Amino acid sequence: MTGQRGKREPRGFTDRELDIMSVLWREGSGTVTEVREALGEEVGYTTVLKMLQILEEKGAVSHEQEGRAYRYFPLVESVRAGGRALSRIVNKIFHGSAERLLATLVEDREFTAEEIERMRSILDRAERRGDEG
Amino acid sequence: MTGQRGKREPRGFTDRELDIMSVLWREGSGTVTEVREALGEEVGYTTVLKMLQILEEKGAVSHEQEGRAYRYFPLVESVRAGGRALSRIVNKIFHGSAERLLATLVEDREFTAEEIERMRSILDRAERRGDEG
DNA sequence: GACGGATTACGAAGTTTGTCGTTGACAATC
DNA sequence: GATTGTCAACGACAAACTTCGTAATCCGTC
Numbered sequence: 001m002t003g004q005r006g007k008r009e010p011r012g013f014t015d016r017e018l019d020i021m022s023v024l025w026r027e028g029s030g031t032v033t034e035v036r037e038a039l040g041e042e043v044g045y046t047t048v049l050k051m052l053q054i055l056e057e058k059g060a061v062s063h064e065q066e067g068r069a070y071r072y073f074p075l076v077e078s079v080r081a082g083g084r085a086l087s088r089i090v091n092k093i094f095h096g097s098a099e100r101l102l103a104t105l106v107e108d109r110e111f112t113a114e115e116i117e118r119m120r121s122i123l124d125r126a127e128r129r130g131d132e133g
Numbered sequence: 134m135t136g137q138r139g140k141r142e143p144r145g146f147t148d149r150e151l152d153i154m155s156v157l158w159r160e161g162s163g164t165v166t167e168v169r170e171a172l173g174e175e176v177g178y179t180t181v182l183k184m185l186q187i188l189e190e191k192g193a194v195s196h197e198q199e200g201r202a203y204r205y206f207p208l209v210e211s212v213r214a215g216g217r218a219l220s221r222i223v224n225k226i227f228h229g230s231a232e233r234l235l236a237t238l239v240e241d242r243e244f245t246a247e248e249i250e251r252m253r254s255i256l257d258r259a260e261r262r263g264d265e266g
Numbered sequence: 267g268a269c270g271g272a273t274t275a276c277g278a279a280g281t282t283t284g285t286c287g288t289t290g291a292c293a294a295t296c
Numbered sequence: 297g298a299t300t301g302t303c304a305a306c307g308a309c310a311a312a313c314t315t316c317g318t319a320a321t322c323c324g325t326c
Contacts, residue, residue, distance in 0.1 A: 015144055015221075016284060022225040032303075047285055049304070054283080068292070068303060082226040082237050089222075090238075092155040093215040098238055099251050104215050105223075105231055106259040116260045118232050120253065126239040127249045147313060165273080180315055182274070187313080201273060201322065 012085050013060070016043075020051050024061065025078040031069045145218050146193070149176075153184050157194065158211040164202045 013021055023038040024030055030038065036048045052072050055061045063070040086101075094100040111119075146154055156171040157163055163171065169181045185205050188194045196203040219234075227233040244252075 011148055014283065018221070018225045025226070026228060043284085044286055045303085046287075046305095050286085051284075053305090070304075078226050079237055082222060082234065083241050085218075085222050085226065086234070086238050087241070088151070089215060089218050092151045093158070093211050093218065095159060098242060098244070099248060099255065101215065101219070101238070102235065102252055103255050104212055105219050105234065106255060108216050108220070109231060110263060111231070111259060113260065113263070115232060116256050116263075119235055119256055122232065122236050122239060123249050123252055123256075126244060127246065130243060130246070130249075149314065176314090177316055178273090179317075183316080184314075186275090203274075 012088065013081065016051060017055060017060075020048065020055065021060065021074060021076070021078075021081070024072060024074040029071050029073045031066065031071050033069070035072070145221065146214065149184060150188060150193075153181065153188065154193065154207060154209070154211075154214070157205060157207040162204050162206045164199065164204050166202070168205070 019039055020035055023035050027034070027038065032045060032049045032052065035052070036043065036045055039048070052061060052063075056063065056072075060076045061072045061074055063072045065071075090096060090098055090101055094104070152172055153168055156168050160167070160171065165178060165182045165185065168185070169176065169178055172181070185194060185196075185203075189196065189205075193209045194205045194207055196205045198204075223229060223231055223234055227237070
């Protein structure tokens with residue numbers, strides 16, 4: 001028995017995959033050419049196409065014919081992908097502590113007073129939700 | 134010219150690598166056997182060893198002799214790895230909005246009042262820091 | 267000193283990612 | 297209708313990840 005690691009759990013997106021998903025989430029959809037342009041044309045056309053085909057195999061996107069080209073749509077919602085990625089980070093890096101994650105998040109960034117206020121509101125909502133539930 | 138993708142940017146840890154780094158961060162250090170036990174012995178001894186050797190090649194861990202075995206230490210700090218992973222997620226998934234990340238984070242989780250309070254304190258500190266700096 | 271257990275070293279192999287060239291299809295244009 | 301341009305399909309291929317077998321080494325014990 002050599003070297004087969006069997007079917008792996010569906011994983012998060014790799015860097016390049018995430019580049020492409022990011023475009024589709026932001027724009028809502030995209031043809032190969034559109035996605036490629038959004039990436040600054042730093043990768044070849046066939047590379048983008050291939051990645052989209054791989055993502056389609058994995059069930060992350062689908063496509064429709066549009067004229068002669070395909071238009072690709074994200075099937076996985078960004079929020080769900082984000083939630084999974086965050087879970088992974090909380091568990092593996094911050095030992096399950098969302099507080100520590102938040103501390104690291106705000107450490108590296110500057111926020112306006114308004115942003116901080118909105119983030120407080122998010123915590124307020126979470127608190128009320130906890131009271132009721 | 135076929136198929137060379139050149140040197141890629143140093144990336145975050147893959148899943149299995151992260152499993153192993155997670156153990157080292159939590160425990161502070163570990164021998165191959167210790168890491169393997171911490172992972173529930175679901176992977177072979179030589180697999181864990183190999184991953185540690187790869188991580189050492191990448192500069193993520195180092196080792197010291199301890200009796201007949203090697204003891205591995207993390208060189209990359211968890212907070213720094215976490216910061217990089219969070220940046221990636223904020224930019225690629227939440228379109229640069231830390232607020233949306235926070236919203237998703239608290240959406241999926243239950244928090245005690247104390248946890249929420251401590252998270253507010255983290256925001257307070259960030260706010261004061263912004264006032265001064 | 268031979269044996270057994272633990273450990274590292276070496277390297278093979280399967281899979282996925284990421285890169286792209288080439289080909290073939292098809293449409294618009296000349 | 298030949299040329300040109302756009303596009304998907306196919307396949308090649310290097311690099312990385314992940315798995316682990318096997319060999320070599322070392323240390324204690326009998």
